[in-house]
Amino acid sequence: MRLLSTLAHEHLFRKLGSVSALSESETHALLELPLTLRNYPPHADLVRFGDKPIECALLLEGIACSYKLTSEGRRQILSLFVPGDMPDLQSLFLEAMDYSVAAITASTVAFVPHEALRQVLQTNPSLVGVFWRQTLLDGAISREWLVSLGRRTAYSRIAHLLCELRVRFRDAGIGEEEGYTLPLTQSEIGDALGLSTVHTNRALQSLRYDGLIQTRGRYVAVPDWNALARAGEFDSTYLHRRG
């Protein structure tokens, strides 16, 4: 518990620090936050549509997603979360969840009571911007996904997603220069990009055929990131990274 809790705080620092520099007093304040750890198997829901959480989740290990279901049971994945992300930070200010959050791979999650988080923000107003920024970033990513779903072909959408995940994974300390392990099934990729599984598979094949990606199992190797970025019209401005 002690060790894991330290890990939790480290993730929190790296992530929050990646968009805003943290002062020592801020770091100290964050260390005070009480955390409860929980583990989730793949496909388990962390939070559900309609819930009224009294704590926020901080993803420590694994990959998670937020999603909504249509009345016909079709799923749209709204965003992906990497370690350090806070999938339901908005619950601090919006009472009822308007989406669900599920683990994609086995995940460990730290929960922070709203009460404690509010306290820290009140005591340490300079931290407000740090957390607020996180929610703004989520919004920025959603907007870019809107462009993908609205105006890009399946081929391009996948290329774009692969580029986005590369950047986000690397910022989270995951993956190598040449590629990374993509923990998504083709059906999940389809759910994220508004595509059927079959079509996702075929677009993936085109990307392979064009030499933009090489796959060995779940590992995706990209020989030329610039080429993939061109195919996906990827411009990382929207990720608002420092430096």
Next chain:
Amino acid sequence: MRLLSTLAHEHLFRKLGSVSALSESETHALLELPLTLRNYPPHADLVRFGDKPIECALLLEGIACSYKLTSEGRRQILSLFVPGDMPDLQSLFLEAMDYSVAAITASTVAFVPHEALRQVLQTNPSLVGVFWRQTLLDGAISREWLVSLGRRTAYSRIAHLLCELRVRFRDAGIGEEEGYTLPLTQSEIGDALGLSTVHTNRALQSLRYDGLIQTRGRYVAVPDWNALARAGEFDSTYLHRRG
């Protein structure tokens, strides 16, 4: 200027108050905010991708949108703004704009210097949640649009948009029980919903044929909102309205 400024503050109060109750001291603090008014003709940009604003816009009159352009010049509208909305509030914490904002109809906009806004938030910490909530709401709407673009047919997307705008317009004091004036061209609807103009037109015809909407010029009359909501799978949870 004096009068307009009052109008500005009124809009601010109504909008902010619609998701969170405002105390007297909060109201008072908001009245102190210095505002600069500007007018924009249709299609004029308020802010552009890449800009680094030093003030935030507050839409007073007219309808505006945020959008991005793809490299082939195709446009995706990311969100629509009604009077009271703050289209680039995020610039308070994210340096560079990752999207552009344009007037759709002739608009008047009040600008608040970041400096002043930061000051008010610092002096009046309870206002943080009020503004933060606004950005969270934008995110919630984006997510719902993702579901539309990813998993709904053109027919259903349009129905959904019409329902959303009805709620938002009414909250902004626009429109009547039976319908409202939709200030969007079919090409703009298409840009918002990821559709071509031609297909937008045809889907609109289907909605008319099915009796879900009646149009007289720009005015859209809806005989049965529940029926339209069913067609668009519209569930207003994501708008997080009070009461």
Next chain:
DNA sequence: CGAAGGCTTGATAGACCTCAAACACAGTGG
């Protein structure tokens, strides 16, 4: 070895797009 989940393939259908043109209507200038 069998079962389950994920990947791949083929065939067919439907949704949506593009191109091209006609039409409607309001605003403009002569």
Next chain:
DNA sequence: CCACTGTGTTTGAGGTCTATCAAGCCTTCG
């Protein structure tokens, strides 16, 4: 008052992208 223009809407035809259905294959794992 009437062409004239520009913007927005509508229509037709044809093609592309993507979905659906159905099946086979391949791995992993108990």
